[in-house]
Amino acid sequence: MKVAIYLRVSTTEQAEEGYSISAQRERLKAYIVSQGWELAETYEDAGFSGGSLNRPAFARMREDIKKRSFDLILVYKLDRLSRNMRDLSNLIHELDEYGIYFKSATEPFDTTTPAGKLIFNMLGSVAEFERGMIGERVKMGMLQKAKEGNGLLGFNHPYGYDYTDSGLDVNEAEARNVRAIYTKYLRGYTLEEIANELNNSGVKTKRSKRWTRQTVLNVLTNPLYAGYNRWGSIYWHGKHHPIVEPDTWNKAQHLRTIRSRQKRAPRLKIEELNNGEFGIFASS
Structure with a gap:
């Protein structure tokens, strides 16, 4: 046989x-x-x-x-x-x-x-x-390890942070771009427009790739940038430093919900609701 x-x-x-x-x-x-x-x-x-x-x-x-x-x-x-x-x-x-x-x-x-x-x-x-x-x-x-440490699950290091022996440390050059992404999104820019400006400015992703609609969305929806860790539906305060204020992150989620119901949010209206300095992308 x-x-x-x-x-x-x-x-x-x-x-x-x-x-x-x-x-x-x-x-x-x-x-x-x-x-x-x-x-x-x-x-x-x-x-x-x-x-x-x-x-x-x-x-x-x-x-x-x-x-x-x-x-x-x-x-x-x-x-x-x-x-x-x-x-x-x-x-x-x-x-x-x-x-x-x-x-x-x-x-x-x-x-x-x-x-x-x-x-x-x-x-x-x-x-x-x-x-x-x-x-x-x-x-x-993994959940227990994340709660005891700084919440970094898996092997993908988030843009804006560096993974060191002490945990997640803010990469200030990248963090400026993260803040600018939130600022521009809240001022009415689309995901595609933000990705194009990043690429035109010579900014690369963490993996040295070009920015896309999805990679910009990943930054906008990750609670890590507001100082929180997430595992499924579980949220808790992380030990890392936030890059944006929790209120800014929440506004971005609210706006994303609104935009899912309409193709394009009126830019002038968004600017009236969110006055502030215009973000400038920094090439790392």
């Missing part, structure tokens, strides 16, 4: 559970030898979550399924294939369609029998439950 082995590990699993690619490979190769089977193909997805099927080796394996390049797919555990019950069920139906078997080296089930399919469904449900619990623990850990 020609066998394909599928190996997967996420960064967290490798660090915490020892599910290294090499450990899975050695275990599966030994299993194939013990059964007198032939190893036909190896598919490896290192650093990919089991919650999504968007994995390069997995996609290649599905193409080979259609070609009937092997007779059976062997995994170390069912959750190596996927932690989503619907995805697992769809894959099993696909394998049945092409006459290909599926087996786990550490879990006793046979998808060709009713009892085996029941065990498969039970194990798949457990894998999906574990995925949800892992995601919840990650979220809670």
Whole structure:
């Protein structure tokens, strides 16, 4: 019997559970030898979550399924294939369609029998439950870390700040541009007009890209600039210095709501409501 082995590990699993690619490979190769089977193909997805099927080796394996390049797919555990019950069920139906078997080296089930399919469904449900619990623990850990620190979640450093050992520090050259973005928006400028002025002034984004409508909107809607941190619908005071006043940020959100109801807000009216110095962009 020609066998394909599928190996997967996420960064967290490798660090915490020892599910290294090499450990899975050695275990599966030994299993194939013990059964007198032939190893036909190896598919490896290192650093990919089991919650999504968007994995390069997995996609290649599905193409080979259609070609009937092997007779059976062997995994170390069912959750190596996927932690989503619907995805697992769809894959099993696909394998049945092409006459290909599926087996786990550490879990006793046979998808060709009713009892085996029941065990498969039970194990798949457990894998999906574990995925949800892992995601919840990650979220809670990130939220607690943010509250204890300065609220920087993820790896994208916001424009106007630099990430240092002490946390988020204001980058004054960029901060002047942030304040100008808010000033111009409250005076009636559109997102496109603000982006064009930034680009014409030679100002780049944090990633040294040109400004777009979306990147300007990201600045206007991020409560970080008003001194607040946000995780989903949860807001709290950050430990970093704000770049704009909370009142300014709130006015921008109110204006954005108004503009969503009408294509263009009257500029003269906006200027009457928001008198102040005209912002000047500074190239960093």
